[in-house]
Amino acid sequence: MIRSLWTSASGMAAQKLNMDVIANNLANVNTAGFKKSRADFVDLLYQNLRSPGAANSSGGEVPTGIQVGMGTKPVSVQKILSQGDYVQTQNQLDFAIEGKGFFKILSNGEELYMRAGAFKMDSEGYIVTSEGDRLQPEFSIPPETVNFTVDPGGNMFALGPDGTELASAQLTLHSFPNTAGLLSVGGNRFQPSEASGDPVESNPGVDGMGTISQGYIEMSNVDVVEEMVNMIVGQRAYEVASKSIRAADEMLQMANNIKR
Amino acid sequence: MFQGLINPVKGLLKEQMRMDVISSNLANASTCGYKKTRIAFQDVLETQKNAHEAGPAGPHSASPSLVRTEIDFTPGDFKTTGNKLDMAIHGEGFFKVMTPDGVMYSRKGSFSLDSDGFLVTQNGDMVLGEGGPIQVQGNDILVNDLGEVSSDGDIVGTLALASFENKNRLLATGRTMFANPANDPELPVPLATRIKQGCLELPNVDIAEEMVSMIHCMRAFESYQKAVQILDEVNQRAINDVSRIR
Numbered sequence: 001m002i003r004s005l006w007t008s009a010s011g012m013a014a015q016k017l018n019m020d021v022i023a024n025n026l027a028n029v030n031t032a033g034f035k036k037s038r039a040d041f042v043d044l045l046y047q048n049l050r051s052p053g054a055a056n057s058s059g060g061e062v063p064t065g066i067q068v069g070m071g072t073k074p075v076s077v078q079k080i081l082s083q084g085d086y087v088q089t090q091n092q093l094d095f096a097i098e099g100k101g102f103f104k105i106l107s108n109g110e111e112l113y114m115r116a117g118a119f120k121m122d123s124e125g126y127i128v129t130s131e132g133d134r135l136q137p138e139f140s141i142p143p144e145t146v147n148f149t150v151d152p153g154g155n156m157f158a159l160g161p162d163g164t165e166l167a168s169a170q171l172t173l174h175s176f177p178n179t180a181g182l183l184s185v186g187g188n189r190f191q192p193s194e195a196s197g198d199p200v201e202s203n204p205g206v207d208g209m210g211t212i213s214q215g216y217i218e219m220s221n222v223d224v225v226e227e228m229v230n231m232i233v234g235q236r237a238y239e240v241a242s243k244s245i246r247a248a249d250e251m252l253q254m255a256n257n258i259k260r
Numbered sequence: 261m262f263q264g265l266i267n268p269v270k271g272l273l274k275e276q277m278r279m280d281v282i283s284s285n286l287a288n289a290s291t292c293g294y295k296k297t298r299i300a301f302q303d304v305l306e307t308q309k310n311a312h313e314a315g316p317a318g319p320h321s322a323s324p325s326l327v328r329t330e331i332d333f334t335p336g337d338f339k340t341t342g343n344k345l346d347m348a349i350h351g352e353g354f355f356k357v358m359t360p361d362g363v364m365y366s367r368k369g370s371f372s373l374d375s376d377g378f379l380v381t382q383n384g385d386m387v388l389g390e391g392g393p394i395q396v397q398g399n400d401i402l403v404n405d406l407g408e409v410s411s412d413g414d415i416v417g418t419l420a421l422a423s424f425e426n427k428n429r430l431l432a433t434g435r436t437m438f439a440n441p442a443n444d445p446e447l448p449v450p451l452a453t454r455i456k457q458g459c460l461e462l463p464n465v466d467i468a469e470e471m472v473s474m475i476h477c478m479r480a481f482e483s484y485q486k487a488v489q490i491l492d493e494v495n496q497r498a499i500n501d502v503s504r505i506r
Contacts, residue, residue, distance in 0.1 A: 004276075004283035011287025018290065038341075040370055040382050041291040043284070045434040050328075052429050053442040064330045064428045068277060069284030072291050075435065076382040078372065080343055100399050175399075178373040180345075195384075197375030208399040208412070237289040240467055244283045247474050251279060254485045255272065258492075 003047075003068070004248040010071030011241030014041050017074050018234040025222045026231075033084070033116025033188045034220035036227075037077050044070040081179045084115075084221040086213065092148045093119040093127065096218040099210025101173030102190065104199070107133040113174055113199065116188040118217055131187055139169040152211035154204035173209045174199040265495075268487035274301055274327055275481040281329065282474050285465045292339075293368025293436040294463035296470075298330045331438075333427050336367075336464040338456065344401045345371045345379075348461040351453035353421040356388040357381055357437060363388070364437040365422060365430065367461055379409070379417075383435055389417035403457040419455060422446040 021039045028034040049066035056062050086096050095103070095117035102113035114129070122128045125140040141148055145158040145166055154171035176182060181195030192199060205211045281299045288294040338348050347369035349355070354365035364385075371387055374380045379387045379394040386393040389409070398412030407419035424430065425447060430438040440446075 004280040007280060007283040007287050011283075011289070014287070015290070041288070042368070042382070042435040042437075043288050043291055043294050043432070046432045048431070051431060051441060062328070063426075064328045065431070066277075066327055066329045067297060067331070067432055068280045068329065069288070069297055069432065070434075071284055071287040072294075076372075078370070078382065080341075082342060177375055177377045180372050181375065195375055197377075233290060236467070237286075240286050240289055240471070241283075243471070244279075244286045244474060247478055248279055248283065251276065251478060251481050254482055258485055258488050260489070 002252075003070070005245055005252075007044075007069070007071035008241045008245040008248065010044060010073060012238055012245070014039075014072045014074055015234050015238035015241065017077075019231070019238070021077055022227050022231050022234060026224070026227050028220055029222045029224060029227075031116075031188065031220050032118050032217050033114060034222065035082075035084075035115070036080050036220065036222045038080055039074055040076045040078055041072050042075045044073050046070065079180050079182065079184070080221065082221045084218045086216045087219055088215060089118075089217050090215050091118075092214065093121065094215055094217045095119065095150060095171075096213045096216035097173065097204075097210040098152075098213055099208075100175050100179075101202075101204065101209045102175070102199075104136040104172070104174050104201075105129055105133040105189070106136055106138075107131070107189065110191075111136070112185065112189040112191055113182070114187075114189045115218055129187075135171075137169060137172065139171075140167070142166045150212050150214040152205055152213070154212050170203060171212060172201050173204050174201050175209060176200070264491050265488060268484040268491065271484035272481060272488070275477050275484065277327060278477045279474070279481075282470050282477060285470050286467070288463055289465050289467060291436065291463050292370055292460045293336075293366060294465065295336075295367065295432070296332045296463065296465045297432070298332050300328050300330060330428055331430065331432055332464060334464050336462040338459045339462050340459050342458050343370075344403075344457065345373070346458055346460045347371065347403055347419070348456045348459040349421065349453060350456050351450060353423045353449035353453045354438065356420045356422055357385045358388055358393065359383075359385045359437065361433070361439070364433065364439055366437045368436040370460055388420045390420045391417065393417075394419070403455055405454045405456075407455040421449045421453065423449045423453075 018039045021037050025036045046067040046069050052065035053061050102115060105112050119127045119135060127135040127139055139156055141158045144160055146161050147159040150156050156169045156171055157165055158167045160166045176199055177197035178195055181193055182190035183193045185191045202209045278299050281297050285296045349367060354367060357364050357366050370382060371379050373396060377396045394409055394417035396411045396416055400412055402410050408415050409417050424444050429442050429444055431441050433439045
């Protein structure tokens with residue numbers, strides 16, 4: 001009986017984590033470049049009271065044993081890196097990556113990666129994120145620039161009043177062997193980890209890398225309907241686990257009442 | 261005299277075990293690839309009959325050693341996730357996974373890639389292809405109906421699937437994996453088995469069924485409890501009242 005109390009509690013704990021993940025996805029439904037996560041569960045160990053195939057008293061073997069499961073546990077919160085929707089903004093410094101790849105930025109000396117391409121300009125003309133971290137490779141747009149363009153291949157041009165090229169640079173993208181293994185560090189940014197592997201740098205449109213769309217932003221890949229359905233399922237699963245705690249509790253109470 | 265108490269007490273223990281199994285099934289109501297456990301009690305009458313045939317062993321009733329659990333391998337429903345590394349087996353068969361404890365079998369197909377591009381489970385164990393672990397180099401991962409994994413149009417491996425003549429001899433080890441302790445031979449999966457990319461197999465736990473079992477279990481527990489109380493009362497009377505001299 002105590003076993004089933006803990007088993008059910010593991011179910012409730014798992015659903016609580018599930019709700020946390022869903023709530024974070026929903027909270028970021030309008031966050032540019034956000035990638036949704038999914039909690040994944042596995043069953044816990046089994047108590048083997050008798051193994052299938054063990055010998056019985058008459059020398060034969062038992063076809064099925066006795067195994068009592070001990071509940072569930074979360075095994076991962078997996079990032080789902082599917083493409084988000086694109087929104088047209090007409091802003092010259094908004095870049096969306098159509099396909100694979102991440103922008104690299106330098107934040108306090110640390111190389112971080114992001115999909116969100118809503119860039120700004122700082123006082124020295126460098127392309128920066130909203131937090132002021134510079135896009136790598138660094139590019140300073142000259143002050144007399146009238147028109148700034150990026151082609152799908154990532155060539156950035158700063159054009160003067162008469163269309164002359166004042167400065168240009170090549171924007172590069174980075175990919176990972178296992179993008180789901182990246183570590184979210186907040187601020188739409190990701191950090192490479194042991195699991196993600198080392199970044200591979202390439203020009204947009206080359207080696208399977210995505211291309212750049214200027215004037216577009218990639219929104220989050222959160223699907224509200226899907227999250228709502230997951231929420232309903234999660235809430236019901238939570239409820240049902242709480243029901244089995246109550247049932248186990250009542251049975252314990254009955255057992256206690258045997259001796260009046 | 262106290263022999264009568266043993267039977268309802270055994271009943272209480274059995275119902276308790278049944279409740280444990282129900283709780284475990286319900287706790288896994290959203291664990292993809294989970295297979296529910298079913299508990300069965302051998303028939304009391306049948307046992308008695310067998311016991312009589314075996315010899316004058318006297319009446320027996322179902323004891324906890326006559327409980328058995330069985331993993332119910334009926335397929336669960338499919339959920340479409342659209343995630344390229346989610347796979348579900350439509351039909352008979354298991355994915356083969358290389359774990360530190362040897363090859364294990366699983367129906368859970370929510371895979372990932374590791375830092376070297378190998379196809380792994382969420383636990384980091386390698387998923388086996390027909391020629392060993394599958395390494396994906398390219399970007400666009402496609403898995404066709406037959407389990408052939410291709411990246412950028414090149415086939416890089418075929419998912420190894422296994423089935424068994426008697427799945428009940430498999431041992432659930434947790435992490436939605438099954439071990440093959442008796443080393444039963446792996447059989448090729450039936451031709452009708454298909455891999456569905458972008459789908460996950462939901463647990464085959466039927467919440468309504470489990471709730472009904474739970475009610476059943478609680479009421480049975482209650483009845484056994486009443487039986488214990490009544491027998492206790494009978495004993496009490498036998499001890500205190502029968503011998504009372506008025």
